[in-house]
Amino acid sequence: MKPDYLPTLDLKRNYRRVKEEIRRAVDEVLEEQAFILGPALSAFEADVATYLPVPHAIGCASGSDALLLALMLLDLKPGDEVITTPFTFFATVSAITRLGAKAVFVDVDPHTYNMRTDQVLERLTDRTRAVVAVHLFGQMVPLETIEEELRSRGVVLIEDAAQAFGSWRFVDGTPRRAGSWGDLGCFSFFPTKNLGGCGDGGMVTCGDDGYASHLRSLRVHGSGKIYYHDEVGLNSRLDALQAAILRVKLRHLDEWNEERRLVADRYALLFSEAGLLGDVTPPAALEGNGHIYHQYVIRCRERDALQAFLETEGIASRVYYPLCLHLQRCFSFLGYGEGDFPAAEALSSEVLALPVFPELTGVEQERVVEAVGRFYRSRQS
Numbered sequence: 114m115k116p117d118y119l120p121t122l123d124l125k126r127n128y129r130r131v132k133e134e135i136r137r138a139v140d141e142v143l144e145e146q147a148f149i150l151g152p153a154l155s156a157f158e159a160d161v162a163t164y165l166p167v168p169h170a171i172g173c174a175s176g177s178d179a180l181l182l183a184l185m186l187l188d189l190k191p192g193d194e195v196i197t198t199p200f201t202f203f204a205t206v207s208a209i210t211r212l213g214a215k216a217v218f219v220d221v222d223p224h225t226y227n228m229r230t231d232q233v234l235e236r237l238t239d240r241t242r243a244v245v246a247v248h249l250f251g252q253m254v255p256l257e258t259i260e261e262e263l264r265s266r267g268v269v270l271i272e273d274a275a276q277a278f279g280s281w282r283f284v285d286g287t288p289r290r291a292g293s294w295g296d297l298g299c300f301s302f303f304p305t306k307n308l309g310g311c312g313d314g315g316m317v318t319c320g321d322d323g324y325a326s327h328l329r330s331l332r333v334h335g336s337g338k339i340y341y342h343d344e345v346g347l348n349s350r351l352d353a354l355q356a357a358i359l360r361v362k363l364r365h366l367d368e369w370n371e372e373r374r375l376v377a378d379r380y381a382l383l384f385s386e387a388g389l390l391g392d393v394t395p396p397a398a399l400e401g402n403g404h405i406y407h408q409y410v411i412r413c414r415e416r417d418a419l420q421a422f423l424e425t426e427g428i429a430s431r432v433y434y435p436l437c438l439h440l441q442r443c444f445s446f447l448g449y450g451e452g453d454f455p456a457a458e459a460l461s462s463e464v465l466a467l468p469v470f471p472e473l474t475g476v477e478q479e480r481v482v483e484a485v486g487r488f489y490r491s492r493q494s
């Protein structure tokens with residue numbers, strides 16, 4: 114008998130664990146018939162603020178909007194520069210260019226896949242207004258290496274924590290959670306994120322009271338008092354239904370993240386026991402990081418052939434990301450070219466994301482590693 118197709122993420126298994134709680138929460142909102150802003154959203158915002166912890170959490174319509182709203186606070190002018198990584202999801206960079214600012218890239222660390230903070234410091238100029246640090250695949254950028262320099266220059270530190278809800282980093286013995294460290298934190302609740310809703314959703318976090326009230330106005334067309342507009346904002350709220358569902362899931366998130374970490378440990382052990390560490394490099398967590406493995410991304414030889422082979426074996430995998438952002442046609446006006454960020458470019462042809470989700474079983478992981486082993490053995494003979 115052929116084994117079932119193994120997806121990279123099986124949301125149905127996760128839903129079964131919390132189905133009753135979620136249906137109760139949805140029912141409550143339906144009984145209230147208050148769908149925009151209102152008590153369900155305020156309750157979720159308060160829970161996130163307590164969890165991280167962070168003074169303010171403001172729900173919005175998506176992670177992409179969270180980045181846009183955060184950057185809108187800065188009133189960017191043409192020529193202003195925002196430093197970020199070319200190895201991230203598209204929205205990190207489109208938020209910068211959409212507002213007319215210049216995206217300035219730095220290369221990534223080949224082990225953690227995160228932006229190199231030493232290069233961030235080298236690229237600071239008088240025009241630098243912000244740094245967007247992306248906590249890619251579930252582990253944090255070591256912000257302690259740049260935060261003081263940025264603060265002294267008045268450069269705003271924005272965390273793109275769309276892949277890192279609940280991730281932490283120990284600094285001087287204290288854990289700092291993603292989204293609670295920089296001036297602003299941006300989250301996505303897209304269904305496939307490790308804290309995912311049943312549709313689009315996002316959130317901006319911050320410590321500054323002025324930022325918070327400005328964000329609350331920007332998400333309702335820039336109006337403080339209804340039908341009076343101080344500036345041109347967006348229509349970007351987190352729906353009450355999504356907030357109620359996410360509030361249930363947040364209560365389970367630490368447990369689920371812990372399960373992801375166990376899955377990652379098991380993969381590393383299995384790859385090592387199978388003698389595959391010459392062919393496959395498991396992801397590395399930076400010392401001090403609590404990696405929550407939003408994605409489990411290996412580096413491997415003959416990536417495309419391996420992916421095709423796994424597919425024929427009924428095992429899904431994904432490539433995040435096949436083309437760096439500095440090489441995307443829509444960003445050609447930035448003037449970058451091939452060879453500008455060698456580490457990021459090498460990753461784009463070597464990375465492969467394997468199935469990872471809290472409910473993934475040991476037997477399924479053995480199946481994945483066994484198939485990877487068979488692929489590389491077939492290439493030797």
Ligand SMILES: *Cc1c(COP(=O)(O)O)cnc(C)c1O
Nearest residue numbers: 175176177202204275276301303
């Ligand atoms: C998913 C994601 C976003 C955008 O979130 P959406 O909710 O899909 O708009 C931004 N940045 C990163 C790193 C992401 O992974």
